[in-house]
Amino acid sequence: MHIEVRNVSKSFGGNKAVSDVSFSINRGRLIGLLGPSGGGKSTLLRVLAGLETPDSGDVLINGIRMNDLAPQHRGIGFVFQNYALFKHMNVFENIAFGLKIKKAKKSEIQKRVNELLDLTGLRGFEHRYPHQLSGGQKQRVAFARALAPRPELLLLDEPFAAIDAKVRKELRTWLKRLIGTLDITSIFVTHDQDEAVEVADEMLIFQQGRLEQQGTPMSIYTEPQTAFVAGFIGHSSVVEQPNLLRGFERTPIMDGARALIRPEFVEAGRERDIVFPSAAVMGRIRHISFRGAHLELDIQVGDNRFSAHRSLDQEPLRPGEEIFVLIHRLYVVSEKSAVMVENSLKGDPMTFYI
Known part of the structure; x- marks a missing residue:
């Protein structure tokens, strides 16, 4: 999946959250959106997902303009910072939710959920409820639920922010391996430099709604193009x-x-x-x-x-x-x-x- 953002801007009242942002991402890349709080990262993610409509500019996926397409028709999976699991559903039911909404066959749901239980290391936890899980396990359920409908693009909004440091580091390694196995284009928001450098194939550095620089972690660290990037990274x-x-x-x-x-x-x-x-x-x-x-x-x-x-x-x-x-x-x-x-x-x- 090829993603292209062309001159996208989004304001809330008098505050310009995203300002004339343009970039492109090739299929299978794991992209980190990095920058200080209020830099426009989460707003851009919501624009990509269809949860916000840009004031100007275009979002294209595989060359098709997405601006007016509803979120459920974009082929996108979204993982929220606070997991957003359904408390009254067990692990199996949470993972199966998107497939049921799409009215998939029962046999197809059973097969897909079992695949994801194995892929995410949740086998044996399928009958547990969210309150019976650790933070790391809840996040894996959230990943599995987002992946169940086989999205072409996975969006993650600070997916490890609510998890303690040791588990966060383990999940970063797990996510990198998982995305590589699935070959799915993924974009995650973070304010943690170590997280972005360790996980991302490419980084997009944002400040005050503007894209300051796009590149690999190595190129951004060694060849910053603006004063902000030079001072922010490292x-x-x-x-x-x-x-x-x-x-x-x-x-x-x-x-x-x-x-x-x-x-x-x-x-x-x-x-x-x-x-x-x-x-x-x-x-x-x-x-x-x-x-x-x-x-x-x-x-x-x-x-x-x-x-x-x-x-x-x-x-x-x-x-x-x-x-x-x-x-x-x-x-x-x-x-x-x-x-x-x-x-x-x-x-x-x-x-x-x-």
């Missing part, structure tokens, strides 16, 4: 005067531009820890935080503060200690662009590294 520190940092003196900075530095762009420690100490500046550790797999250093260099990661295997450092800080690269961002700049001293043949 963890970054803002530096107002990057020209004062060693190796970035010649960086062209336009009015209103600033720099973003990610922890992985920074090498910090004692002189023997730094690959090119002559390209480093001196800084001071303000604070050290344990992050599980690594330590995060809060560093002060002049008037600038930013973070760096340090391996647990390296020699311990102390808060207040003066250290060498090598900034390998940074993003220079303006209102509409983000450009990566490398430390010029690392490639300068006149620089002597010791």
Whole structure:
């Protein structure tokens, strides 16, 4: 199934929830809609489902305009954040609901529900009611119910938001495998970056109703196209005067531009820890935080503060200690662009590294 959104806008009162959004998605892709709250993600999902009508623009599925087609005729399955299971129905009946609405034969319903019980790992739970299930099990029932009528497109609105962290991670892995097995085009809304990066084949980054960037998780992380994407994806520190940092003196900075530095762009420690100490500046550790797999250093260099990661295997450092800080690269961002700049001293043949 090929999905195309052309110049779609949707307002509620004076608030423009979706603003002139266009993109296309190929069959079998798992797409993550990512952005801050109020960015327009859920509204766009509801427009695709037919639960909201766009003020302007078109939604096309396999080249057919869907704007005026009722939700039940679009071939779409929808999984809600709060499961939306029927409390008076058991697992089997919940999964079978859409098939009964379509007046499928009893034998067909029995066969399809049994297939989905096996596919979702719910075999043995078919006679239980929602109040007898865990959060993860309820979400699997919601997935199975959405898949029962064999939709060509699956929409998921923050499907793991109501589930605890450990089960959420397990379900993300399960969903990725399930979608790959079914080869069904799927779009899910999330505000969790880790979730989007782990699960999605592609991501659409939204802010204030606008599509900022579309691409693979890797391309969006390494090649952000706007200042918002560069600052939103990953963890970054803002530096107002990057020209004062060693190796970035010649960086062209336009009015209103600033720099973003990610922890992985920074090498910090004692002189023997730094690959090119002559390209480093001196800084001071303000604070050290344990992050599980690594330590995060809060560093002060002049008037600038930013973070760096340090391996647990390296020699311990102390808060207040003066250290060498090598900034390998940074993003220079303006209102509409983000450009990566490398430390010029690392490639300068006149620089002597010791």
